[in-house]
Amino acid sequence: MISYGDFMSNFEEKEMYLYDSETSSEPFSNLVVNIPSSFDGYVFSKICRDTIGLSSTNPTWGDLYRYTNHELYYIGICIYKEMDYDIPNAPYSEKMWSLLGKRVLKNCLIPNITLIKDQKNKETGLLSHIILDNSLEDLTLMNNLLFYKFERQDLSKLHSVIPIQDLLECVKIQINNEQNYIEVESQIIQTLLLDSITNNSDRHSNNWGLVRNKESNHYTLGLFDHSSSFIDMISEKKTSTIDGWTSTYSSVTSQPKRSGIGDFGNNIVTYLCNNYPNICKQFMHNLNLELENFYEDISSAPYYIDKRRLQRNISHKSIFIDKLLKQIEQDDKGGR
Ligand SMILES: Nc1ncnc2c1ncn2[C@@H]1O[C@H](COP(=O)(O)OP(=O)(O)O)[C@@H](O)[C@H]1O
Ligand SMILES: [Mg+2]
Structure with a gap:
């Protein structure tokens, strides 16, 4: 067939x-x-x-x-x-x-x-x-989990910018299974890393969610809506990047943001590398293994998608993260 x-x-x-x-x-x-x-x-x-x-x-x-x-x-x-x-x-x-x-x-x-x-x-x-089989699975968007943690008024004070730890807490309550939560936590950390590296500026709480197998109750992270990614990475500069990074709808602290602008990618990856170094190392390992294949995947993209610019930008970001991870490892050894 x-x-x-x-x-x-x-x-x-x-x-x-x-x-x-x-x-x-x-x-x-x-x-x-x-x-x-x-x-x-x-x-x-x-x-x-x-x-x-x-x-x-x-x-x-x-x-x-x-x-x-x-x-x-x-x-x-x-x-x-x-x-x-x-x-x-x-x-x-x-x-x-x-x-x-x-x-x-x-x-x-x-x-x-x-x-x-x-x-x-x-x-x-x-x-x-579609990412799910409706007869076997269902989908709960992150937006619908936030009520575990926030009263409606408090949620509106966040202006759609969700602290990473609060989101994880809500996901943990929903999954209610330690082993499965650890899997999804890793999926979430890695998604935030990839979003930062790809300048995806649109990971708001309706653009990801949990897909549940209705029989086993096993959860998997589902992701969609990536049309606002690679900002400033595949064509000329937009005003929305700072030092090559965009913000998204996540924050590393629980302080409400006044503006509705989340933390920028460099702050997010710094936070994640410090708090989840092993997941980040594993992620970088996978990324480095797959990048050449990805560049091959996009070789047929139209000429006005500037692939050289994209490669340069991804490489800057991965050097930034590799340095961070090395520094954290050295600090750990020094502190021991
Ligand atoms: N591939 C998909 N599988 C399952 N649900 C999807 C898929 N793509 C989108 N959706 C659902 O449809 C909604 C709208 O799609 P999205 O891609 O976010 O478009 P928009 O740019 O209009 O926000 C999403 O919030 C999600 O609930
Ligand atoms: Mg959407």
Whole structure:
């Protein structure tokens, strides 16, 4: 059996037929019959809008099929994100983060991303493949766990910037199993490291959550929405970076932030290296093993994604972290 990704490079974009049963006067099968047999692309059959207010862009859930050689192959459920085209390179960032995340955060659930030629916007669009099997698993977003720790008024004082330790406490209460918590804690620390290294500025509490197996009650960290990553790393400088790092929605202390701006990546990684040196060392080891493969993964990305700039930026950050870890090891030895 061929898989939909066979014979396609990571950044190949194909066209997509959109089918909406609510507005279409014809059944789905008619649409398929009427597709020219030479068509080589995707068919997306809309299921519903994301109606529970988790997204500002109101994406659409649907069934994705690949149409090629006059045949329709079912791929699976995806969310079709009509991108904010004011953010240049957003679909590519989302795709690149997915490729890197899958390599480095092997135990987390990260969506596959399919890039498409978006006929409506005449730009590149994207589909994010669902990270869970609804019949076996459920998803609780971090946002829904924060009430273990915060009264509603206190939560609003944080302006969406969540102290890392408070988040971990909430996750621990939810998981209620020491061994499983240790696994997810490590996944969270490593995600915060990768977010810092990739300048992902959008890890707010609706962009990650816990996927639970309904039978075993085992939890795994799920991650999505990486379209605001690689800020200032793949194209010219934006004003939002300081010394090459962006802020995200996490803080290393429990002091509420006035502005809604979290700590910058260099502060986050310093905090994590000091408090979780073994996890950070293991992470850096994996990152170094996988970087060359990742650069190979993105070799087919469009020319205006500045891969040299990206490599330089990642290398600066990994040197910064390696130095930190060495320093901490030396201080530990000196203190003994
Ligand atoms: N691949 C996925 N699997 C499962 N849920 C997803 C996936 N992608 C997005 N979601 C859900 O849909 C919501 C909106 O998607 P997101 O990628 O965050 O788009 P937006 O940029 O509009 O915020 C997320 O908060 C999450 O709950
Ligand atoms: Mg989102």
